[in-house]
Amino acid sequence: MRRHIPFERLHNFRDLGGCRTVGGGTVRWETLYRSDSLGRLADAGPADLERFRALRVATVIDLRHPWEIAAKGRLPETEGVSWHNLSIEHRPYDQAEIDPALDPWRYLADRFAEVAEDGAAELRTALEVIAAADGPLVFHCASGKDRTGLLAAVLLALLEVPDEEVLADFALTERATERLVADWRAAHPGRELRWPGYGRAPAEVARLFLADLRARYGSVYGYATGHVGLDPAVVGELRARLVEPAAV
Secondary structure (H helix, E strand, O other): OOOEOOOOOOOOOEEOOOOEOOOOOEEOOOOEEEEOOHHHHHHOOHHHHHHHHHOOOOEEEEOOOHHHHHHHOOOOOOOOOEEEEOOOOOOOOOHHHOOOOOOHHHHHHHHHHHHHHHOHHHHHHHHHHHHHOOOOEEEEOOOOOOHHHHHHHHHHHHOOOOHHHHHHHHHHHHHHHHHHHHHHHHHOOOOOOOOOOOOOOOHHHHHHHHHHHHHHHOOHHHHHHOOOOOOHHHHHHHHHHHEEOOOO
């Protein structure tokens, strides 16, 4: 698939280009990317580093906690790349220890709701950085699944991408689940992975999250310009920068 960009050390890097909008436009290719932790590039081989440089990424938004960055590393210093740490999750939890008896997708959607409430200031800054970025941009967390998936869902909704495409993008992370689980097991030898849904990203999580957001705020736009405090003009800037209009 054109949207997936293969790396040896990165498991979940993809282009958000090609998503269609309700007005007939499409999200521009080679402009907006999402990923799992770019810290993995610190010990990557030359092929991975060359592939990343070829994307001409000028801006990186790292959504992880500072303590995650201290433990796992960040994107190696790269000339011409601006790096922003915007930790949107204020109530961390251990997914490996989620009770298998819980409804897993409802549980994750509820954690997404917490991030949407708590991380308003960081989400506003992230959206402003994306709107103002000069050149291609990538945002990421650890697995490129939940925090990254939340920002992608909000951003795509603001670009007027229909829900079916937003949910389809969210679920593409399932292509990386096997590698994410393997990484967890390698990093935690001897520890039990209690939750069988670890590394999963079914569309149902995003569906529940967006439904909850709309039930509370009326729309994703209402959430972004209300609770998040995003200037409506920035929404216009996002659309102008990231959406290729329909051909006349």
